[in-house]
Amino acid sequence: MSERTIDRVATATPPKVARKIKGLSDRAIAWIFVAPTIFLLLAINIFPLIWTIQLSFTDFKANRIGREVKNIGLRNYERILTDNDIWLNMQATAHFLFWTIFFQVLIGFTLAWLINKKFKGNDLWTTIIVLPMMLSPAVVGNFWKFLYQPQIGLFNYIVAFFSGKDPSSFQMLGQVNLAPWSIVIVDTWMWTPFVMLICLAGLRSIPDYIYEAAEIDRASKLRQFFTITIPMVLPFLMLAVLFRGIENFKMFDLVVQLTGGGPGSTTELTSINLKREAFEKWRTGYASAYAIILFVTVFGLASIYVKALNKVKER
Amino acid sequence: MSSFSVTTPSNRSKWLAGTLVITYALITMLPLVWILMTGFKSPADSISYPPKAIFEPTLEGYVNLFTTRTRQTQEFLAENPPQNWADDIVRKYDMVIVGPSKFGERFLNSVIIGFGSTFLSIFLGTLAAYAFSRFKIPLADDLLFFILSTRMMPPIAVAIPIFLMYRKLGLSDTHLGMILLYTAVNISLAVWLLKGFIDEIPREYEEAALIDGYTRFQAFYKVVLPQAATGIASTAIFCLIFAWNEYAFAVLLTSATAQTAPPFIPTIIGIGGLDWPAVAAGATIFLLPVMIFTILLRKHLLRGITFGAVRK
Amino acid sequence: MSYKKLVSASAIALCTSSITSLAQADDLTLCWAAWDPANALVELSKEFEAESGHTMNFEFVPWPNFADRMLNELNSGGKLCDLLIGDSQWIGGGAENGHYVKLNDFFDANGISMDDFAPATVYAYSTWPKGTPNYYALPAMGDANGWFYRKDWFAREDIRAAFLEATGRELGEPQSQKELLEIAQFFQGREIDGKKVYGAAIFTERGSEGITMGVTGALYPWGFKYENTPGSYDMEGAVNSPEAVEALEFYKEFYETATPPGYTNSYMGESLDAFKSGQVAMAMNWFAFFPGLYADPNTGGDKIDFFVNPPQNQAGSTLGGQGISVVSYSDKQDAALEYIQWFAQPEVQAKWWELGGYSAHNSVLNDPGFVDSQPFAGDFLEAMGAVQDFWQEPAYAELLLAMQKRIHDYVVADQGTAQEALDLLIEDWTEVFEDEGKL
Numbered sequence A: 001m002s003e004r005t006i007d008r009v010a011t012a013t014p015p016k017v018a019r020k021i022k023g024l025s026d027r028a029i030a031w032i033f034v035a036p037t038i039f040l041l042l043a044i045n046i047f048p049l050i051w052t053i054q055l056s057f058t059d060f061k062a063n064r065i066g067r068e069v070k071n072i073g074l075r076n077y078e079r080i081l082t083d084n085d086i087w088l089n090m091q092a093t094a095h096f097l098f099w100t101i102f103f104q105v106l107i108g109f110t111l112a113w114l115i116n117k118k119f120k121g122n123d124l125w126t127t128i129i130v131l132p133m134m135l136s137p138a139v140v141g142n143f144w145k146f147l148y149q150p151q152i153g154l155f156n157y158i159v160a161f162f163s164g165k166d167p168s169s170f171q172m173l174g175q176v177n178l179a180p181w182s183i184v185i186v187d188t189w190m191w192t193p194f195v196m197l198i199c200l201a202g203l204r205s206i207p208d209y210i211y212e213a214a215e216i217d218r219a220s221k222l223r224q225f226f227t228i229t230i231p232m233v234l235p236f237l238m239l240a241v242l243f244r245g246i247e248n249f250k251m252f253d254l255v256v257q258l259t260g261g262g263p264g265s266t267t268e269l270t271s272i273n274l275k276r277e278a279f280e281k282w283r284t285g286y287a288s289a290y291a292i293i294l295f296v297t298v299f300g301l302a303s304i305y306v307k308a309l310n311k312v313k314e315r
Numbered sequence B: 001m002s003s004f005s006v007t008t009p010s011n012r013s014k015w016l017a018g019t020l021v022i023t024y025a026l027i028t029m030l031p032l033v034w035i036l037m038t039g040f041k042s043p044a045d046s047i048s049y050p051p052k053a054i055f056e057p058t059l060e061g062y063v064n065l066f067t068t069r070t071r072q073t074q075e076f077l078a079e080n081p082p083q084n085w086a087d088d089i090v091r092k093y094d095m096v097i098v099g100p101s102k103f104g105e106r107f108l109n110s111v112i113i114g115f116g117s118t119f120l121s122i123f124l125g126t127l128a129a130y131a132f133s134r135f136k137i138p139l140a141d142d143l144l145f146f147i148l149s150t151r152m153m154p155p156i157a158v159a160i161p162i163f164l165m166y167r168k169l170g171l172s173d174t175h176l177g178m179i180l181l182y183t184a185v186n187i188s189l190a191v192w193l194l195k196g197f198i199d200e201i202p203r204e205y206e207e208a209a210l211i212d213g214y215t216r217f218q219a220f221y222k223v224v225l226p227q228a229a230t231g232i233a234s235t236a237i238f239c240l241i242f243a244w245n246e247y248a249f250a251v252l253l254t255s256a257t258a259q260t261a262p263p264f265i266p267t268i269i270g271i272g273g274l275d276w277p278a279v280a281a282g283a284t285i286f287l288l289p290v291m292i293f294t295i296l297l298r299k300h301l302l303r304g305i306t307f308g309a310v311r312k
Numbered sequence C: 001m002s003y004k005k006l007v008s009a010s011a012i013a014l015c016t017s018s019i020t021s022l023a024q025a026d027d028l029t030l031c032w033a034a035w036d037p038a039n040a041l042v043e044l045s046k047e048f049e050a051e052s053g054h055t056m057n058f059e060f061v062p063w064p065n066f067a068d069r070m071l072n073e074l075n076s077g078g079k080l081c082d083l084l085i086g087d088s089q090w091i092g093g094g095a096e097n098g099h100y101v102k103l104n105d106f107f108d109a110n111g112i113s114m115d116d117f118a119p120a121t122v123y124a125y126s127t128w129p130k131g132t133p134n135y136y137a138l139p140a141m142g143d144a145n146g147w148f149y150r151k152d153w154f155a156r157e158d159i160r161a162a163f164l165e166a167t168g169r170e171l172g173e174p175q176s177q178k179e180l181l182e183i184a185q186f187f188q189g190r191e192i193d194g195k196k197v198y199g200a201a202i203f204t205e206r207g208s209e210g211i212t213m214g215v216t217g218a219l220y221p222w223g224f225k226y227e228n229t230p231g232s233y234d235m236e237g238a239v240n241s242p243e244a245v246e247a248l249e250f251y252k253e254f255y256e257t258a259t260p261p262g263y264t265n266s267y268m269g270e271s272l273d274a275f276k277s278g279q280v281a282m283a284m285n286w287f288a289f290f291p292g293l294y295a296d297p298n299t300g301g302d303k304i305d306f307f308v309n310p311p312q313n314q315a316g317s318t319l320g321g322q323g324i325s326v327v328s329y330s331d332k333q334d335a336a337l338e339y340i341q342w343f344a345q346p347e348v349q350a351k352w353w354e355l356g357g358y359s360a361h362n363s364v365l366n367d368p369g370f371v372d373s374q375p376f377a378g379d380f381l382e383a384m385g386a387v388q389d390f391w392q393e394p395a396y397a398e399l400l401l402a403m404q405k406r407i408h409d410y411v412v413a414d415q416g417t418a419q420e421a422l423d424l425l426i427e428d429w430t431e432v433f434e435d436e437g438k439l
Helices: A002-011 A013-020 A026-054 A075-081 A084-115 A122-134 A136-147 A154-163 A177-202 A208-217 A221-249 A251-256 A270-280 A284-314 B012-036 B058-066 B074-079 B085-089 B103-132 B139-153 B157-170 B175-199 B203-211 B214-244 B248-253 B261-267 B278-297 B300-309 C001-016 C021-025 C037-052 C062-074 C086-095 C104-109 C119-126 C157-167 C177-187 C209-223 C241-257 C270-278 C287-295 C333-343 C346-355 C377-386 C394-412 C416-434
Strands: B066-073 B095-100 C028-032 C055-062 C085-088 C138-141 C145-150 C200-201 C280-286 C304-308 C322-326
Touching: A002 C200, A013 C287, A026 A284, A026 B103, A026 B157, A026 B175, A026 B214, A075 A284, A075 B300, A084 A270, A084 B012, A084 B300, A122 A177, A122 B203, A122 B278, A122 B300, A122 C104, A136 A154, A136 A177, A136 A251, A136 B012, A136 B214, A136 B261, A136 B278, A154 B012, A177 A221, A177 A251, A177 B300, A177 C086, A208 A221, A221 A284, A270 A284, A270 B157, A270 B248, A270 B261, A270 C062, A270 C394, A284 B157, A284 B300, B012 B278, B058 B066, B058 B085, B058 B103, B058 B278, B066 B085, B066 C119, B085 B095, B085 B214, B085 B248, B085 C416, B103 B175, B103 B214, B103 B261, B103 B278, B139 B175, B139 C086, B157 B175, B157 B248, B175 B248, B203 B214, B203 C280, B214 B278, B214 C287, B248 B261, B261 B278, B278 C333, C001 C270, C028 C062, C028 C333, C037 C287, C037 C333, C037 C346, C055 C062, C062 C085, C062 C086, C085 C086, C085 C333, C085 C346, C086 C119, C086 C322, C104 C333, C119 C138, C145 C209, C145 C377, C157 C177, C177 C200, C177 C241, C177 C280, C200 C241, C200 C270, C209 C241, C209 C394, C241 C394, C241 C416, C270 C287, C280 C416, C287 C304, C287 C377, C304 C377, C322 C333, C333 C346, C394 C416
Parallel strands: C028 C055, C028 C085, C200 C280
Antiparallel strands: B066 B095, C085 C322, C138 C322, C145 C280, C145 C304
């Protein structure tokens, strides 16, 4: 990283040009240009983050204005980390994360690979496939609830049509064994295109001559796929996984509209649980500690992952 | 075209790939087509079993979306004939239209907050991106990484202190509050994307302008900006789509004056439970602009997604 | 010239002086849930607008979001609502956190007496701490959870005969919770007019308060109590008493054996849907919906009848309903109080009942013609005689959400036993009261 800074110093505006510039100095302009952004981020990102950390050591409740706020040290953290229900929420989140990523990578890569065959009209169809990821998850999630209605919903009807089951015999959103899959299906429908696009960029970045060389070496197509295509696309794929991982760790809107966390607590992802604590129970201090734990978790996991990613890239 | 090339797939495999991709695309479109269709169904048709693909289209859903209605007695209905075609539709249920619904307001809020925050993110983001691209800023890389990492916070976590802060400052449920918040969320991506676009513009252009006696600011304004226009436009679309679709902050921090459409649409209710045609009508009106944008601007958008992700 | 100046000067005086604000026409906003009675209130309020010169605006929020949105609004000190018809359980928080204006002085000054309102409603909707003469709301809408059924199906000879054969009993309005279940199970999966129908629609909603409001309909008749001694927060043996366990198991059995498929997350709207679409023989819901149900062209009129939540070990109904409060963040409190003063008049209350609102005023309820004025009026009086409410503590939301989770986990998600669910609930509640410093 620091090398790049040095590069920049080296390529900065040559002194003889700089001397002739009228008006404000570069340094002044740089700060004028950057300052508003930094200020905004300080005010709306950093200051709140620090405040959250501070609140996480108290028993503050935002709906109880007159109540005395006590400093309770690490009690909130202790409570959260020993709470069995929160571990169940974490498990639900992990299930959701793992399977959405699994299906999105599988389908997304396959689609990208097929699209890269450059059949006629592939541009148009790519655009159509991309549509779901551009839409509002809350609005779409709410409508999927309708598609999942037993008996009257399109989804149940189609499944019934192909499987011969009674369309009112299963409830995607209401059954403990199906609800976790119902949210995986919608998320996969929505975000597979993202993984596909990144993979497509990866596939297109592979120069033709590598395949040509392999062909001269008489490597089979299958062998080419595993020795050229996969390794070359892997860094891209890992990036896509990183982004989907971070996004789905934060998942709220889609699932809240679909299941609201139910039945029972089977699809209560950490974000939904956090919302209940913070904005329904109004246990602000407790929820702040919860938020910090989530942030540290995602930041930690992402950092480890990025290290792995860089290793892959270097190869 | 050469008849033999190792990198050009055969016609047969092209045909197979095309079929598979098109099949997937059609399946993926099904829910969206269903939304569109449900908007034109009557409430009874929308919940019929088996689901109806062929039905008599009606504008009931759209009428219900845009109006509030109240049930009236037979005498009243007999005395007051329907005033227009929309009123005529709701008479079927012994109801009369008494005024507009809140949907128009909520949609307008989405437009104001969406465009307001996009403008602000692009304005500030372009300035910052230019500075990061052209000047030596201490700790620039760390700063950039840090700016990006703020997007890792779950929105609910961010909303806790923002809620408290806005309550103190009187920014709760205001357009300004939401614009500032969405700008803060968007600006990290905006700076990152825009810096990439500006990096691609050769600095010789500006230097030539500077030698010609332009000030730094003029050079930025007259040379760099026009060159970066495409990049700015595609970044703007991203910011707009984010603000347009955002739900978590909107549902927590707004209640009436500044509430946008996403928290509102799922709460549209009819006589008894959810009025699915009205919900579908609202969803259609809300989703359509983004779909059209995506299709019209596909080149820039798709490039922006891969570019933004891969650079990171 | 000087005349104009004078006018504008006095206009400024009017705007700035709070004393003269009575003479000023205000734009008032009243917040409530979006449901049938709200439309009736709009109708009723037109008279107030004509009399006072103030303009009434309404912000009606759908039930599933009502508590969330309104409590958020209050907690952020919002000025959206001048008047709020808030749920009964909010009174503790509304009073202690200063969201609601205390109304005692206003009542005294304007001759409004709480003795004119039904005692159960005053206790539930107006007082904090409970039962003390400290009023933060005027009872606006009495309500309880009741039942309605397909009278036409209950009257059919073939169905009656089949029921008699199956149970040895005549089909009729159930006299106990167990009879209720028996009837529901009888209808479950039965074919009527070529359509498969189901027993009853009950509340199972997870997100807000649905399943709690439903399950208490079984808990109260079994004799469930929140505390061993009121005010002691001593819950062990009360909340998880053998009766409570039995009632909870009953509700789960009801859910599993007598409700339509897919009703895993259903509340008021879904219950109405199920009934109006002819899917169920019976359904539970708030009395507030009964006028609308009775007026329904397809399933109303002589096809519907109503009954109060059946007793088991004792009579008991879940309380609904709301009082009307003045929000302390409002700039137009005087005009808002004017509205309450107007609303409390016996004539207005009589009109309120006529339009479909449930007045809690004695002059309406004790009127000799009241019981026969609507087919559900007598049931309403009976229900209000034995209502119980959830905790009304300032921490009510925490208490409610804990119960929502524990009950839904057990009844719908089929986790653990009824005993375990109630034991866990006591743990959750104990933690809340410890945080509150009450234990």
